[in-house]
Amino acid sequence: MSGKMDRMLTLYLPLALYTGFTLFPFYWATNISLEKNGGLGLSGVHYLPTPFTLENFVQAWNGMGFYIYFRNSFLVAIVSMLFTVVFAVLTGYALSRYKFRGKTTFMLLLLSTQFIPGVMLLIPLFTIFQGMGLINNLFSLIIVNTIFQLPFTAIMMRGFISQIPFDLEESAMVDGCSRLKSMRLVLLPVLIPGIIAIAAFAFIGSWNQFEFALMFISKQNLFTVPIGLQYALGEFNINYGTLAAGSIIALIPVVLIFAYVQKYLVQGLSAGAVKG
């Protein structure tokens, strides 16, 4: 077999097939979202949006209330992300820069959370938040997102910080910097890629959270995007055009963030999980 032929069969062909499998659903959602009535009532299946319309987006955004869901999700995801990043950096710093009693136990505790089923906490967290008066309150989702994102991002952060030599901070401290100041002035600037990675990780995870939002939130003006989508899916007269438009709206933030940070994410996952 010639080299070119071989490369075609073992590299480009499988790559093309897989790319098609990945992209087709995205293409189809876009197609339906731009088609009048989502293609229903038309003869045959159209592979290009004919007749073309932007009505579905207007309908999803205003009519179905995606502007509310989007705002709620955005608020929850941003605040959860901020909490997660601050706590994960502090934890990662302690685990990477200090020796202390109970360090191994704490690491095991962090790792063990990865094996706890989310649904297991559905019932007890509901009653706890009920007691705190946080049912139908977005703050309950912020807490849940933070605790679920925190263990893994903290482990990732420990990996990132361990890869940065301590010398720099040490010499800054010898020159009279306090530990916190050396952390801020010396460590943080080189840690930016790692912080971007865990921030993206936390944002995407929070943006996508579904079970707890479904359990805790029943008022429509507090719905997040996943609950809004689930609501749209459950409607008796499901309108595929607006559903597709809602899906595209839900996709935009994650796809933008993902495209920007995917290389950091790969190294973060490998630093955290494989070497952790």
Add this chain to the structure above:
Amino acid sequence: MAQSGAPGLEPIRSIGPIGRIGQMGRRGGLAPYIFLAPTLVLMLVFIFYPMLRVFYYSLRTDDLTQPYLNGFIGLKNFVTILTKDPLFWSSLSITGRWVVSEVVLQLCLGLGLALILNRAFKFRGLYRAVVFAPWAVSGVLITAIWSLLLNPFSGPVDDLLKKLGLIHASIGFTSDPKTVFWSVVVAELWRGIPFFTIMLLAALQSIPGEFYESARVDGAGRWRMFVSMTLPQLKDAIVLSTLLRAVWEFNNVDMIYTMTDGGPANLTTTLPVYIMNEAVNAQNFGYGSALTIIGFFILMLFALIYLKLSRFGEGEL
């Protein structure tokens, strides 16, 4: 990013060598505890304390729809589950089938894709960004997108299968008992393969190129090199990623719940979907908690046996 040798892994390495000093650290009195405190408190209050409460609830009747019956009932929930609840046993076997199908298929396809993406070709960085994208998509969104693809009236899958002459009558992929399980499996594959690819690609990139040189000089074929050289190097990454993924797929609830809600006729009711229905719809907290405890122990047992059998990490010592 697009064409360099090992994109993704380079930036952080270029910051400096993996410093021993960093790992050695120093004693700092109370300082590390203060840094850890927020994380520790959050985990204790919102993860470990709730877990204790699940144990407590599992010994009670706690039914929001019948509050007058609430009270301590000992192990009765567990006895009912194990002896009088056929749905529990069917959900358990469906969970098993689900986890095995997903993990095996995702591993094989994800490994294949990682091997391809580890080779040098034009626009590799761009391809990587594209094929990883579904990883970031939520379960509900997958349901929304795949219900557009699979619906029998305006969906392209049905249409294309008909045009190819493979089927003649429309199929309700997610409502027909014959097709529902595999329809859900394929939709989840779409999101799940990138995880394995990411993990295995990272491991592949850490194998030095010289490693293969001697084998290539010996004239070893591609398949033999893969089996006898690449696979052993990937072992720990494979064990860890399959374990994480098995746990994750066991717990996976958002997509199945929204796509089929366990139906038709409970054919896709996995244990977490069953628990979710008990918690959200039936609001039967005692029974749901007992189901949760059983699921938790099955998962723990599985993880321990798996790690033991696979001799994880022994290669490093």
